[in-house]
Amino acid sequence: MLDARFIRENIETLKKALEIRAYDIDLSGFLGMEQERLVLLKESEELRNKRNVVSDEIGKLKRQKQQTDELVAEMKGVSDRIKEIDEVLKGIEEKTRLFLLNVPNMPHESVPVGKDETENVEMRKWGDPKKFDFEPLNHWDLAETLGIIDFELGAKIAGARFSLMRGAGARLERALMNFMLNLNTSKGYEEVFPPLLVNRESMTGTGQLPKFAAELFRTIDPEFYLIPTAEVPVTNIHRDEILREEQLPVYYTAYTPCFRREAGSYGKDVRGLIRQHQFNKVELVKFVKPEDSYVELEKLTADAEDILRKLGLPYRVIVLCTGDMGFSSAKTYDIEVWLPGQNKYREISSCSNFEDFQARRANIRFKREGKKGTEFVHTLNGSGLAIGRTLVAVLENYQQKDGTVIVPEALREFMGMDLIK
């Protein structure tokens, strides 16, 4: 969420930002709405002041057993008037709030301008796509032959876009999770395991609601939302808090299952593990001081990359252009891993700096030593990494001609085997 006062004073800046983000939001009514709000607010406050003063007076007169009927009658009128104004004010404030919740974040100046994913910019590449002396298989063929992932059972038990992993497949999933958590915690991230169902406030705090309700699973009674990413519960750890300056930066890492409706992605990645309603992910989340957030974004991205390097998986890093960025983000790097079975790079991590956008929604602030007032922190997060897709990458990159899969060095202690056959 952006600051109402900021928009009031920088409406042209916002207009340009929305344009390059390819967001069509009507800003015309906003200034008038704000003006009306401020006028009413002032009137309401002045009347309250009068009521406070006179009510005080009434108290004093009563103690002296003096006549107060006239004043009481007058104040009754004042109170009624306040009530009227406040009702109108409330309506305007609600409209303002809804408006603000639907305005996306503004891109950082370093973000390339572009209309869609075709204009994203590659930053760097690591590793060379492996050459195979045979035709590499898709992970779903590979996994089904090995008997380690069963998509039909997933469909039988739950439905499309679900799968069941067994034996070495389930083991590999767990190995990846442990490997990633161990690595992340060794870099100073505190491991947390949060609730997987959250309330509406948490979803609003990180920006999923109200705009993206269609992408969420939810329970009916009582109402909860299944998290689409650990970003939601972990960022909300500090909702409505004022942190001390010396507490920052705060780093968290969390393994969680994630649940996504994937509405509107019919026909996309229907086969395999790439796009599931339920998948596992290890997430990295940071709370930092504003002046540090862009350095922290580089470090966070590097931490995610490190996982791929240690696994020996080739990847590239791209920066998303203005037209392709997520709603809450000011700058996003995607890390894409090489998948020989598909002969292309696929997203495996998305690392974003939200600046104070989420912090304002979730009311996460900090206080500088010796300074008056508070400031919003900057929040960042990134996958480190999506486990299902990492598993896909391992299978496809480490497959052999006979259909077996070599276990990457880094995973062997967790797998207790060096070959999946």
Next chain:
RNA sequence: GGAGAGGUGGCCGAGCCGGUCGAAGGCAGCCGCCUGCUAAGCGGUUGUGGGGGUAACACCCCACCCAGGGUUCGAAUCCCUGCCUCUCCGCCA
């Protein structure tokens, strides 16, 4: 699920027969004084958001005693609803 108790400032904790309460007191913290020995004592000070104001401070006003409604000239205090916490019983991994 049943029966009780409770949610107050960074923390502890008064107030809760409505007005003198942004809220006693203590602790912690900060500033200063005093004291020659890690301590104690004394005085002062310390919340957040919004609106106005200023070159910037200062300052003024409004709101906030879990949240949302209600009663009243006036509510931390009374009433209703919700959320959360604790205790006991039941049930359960």
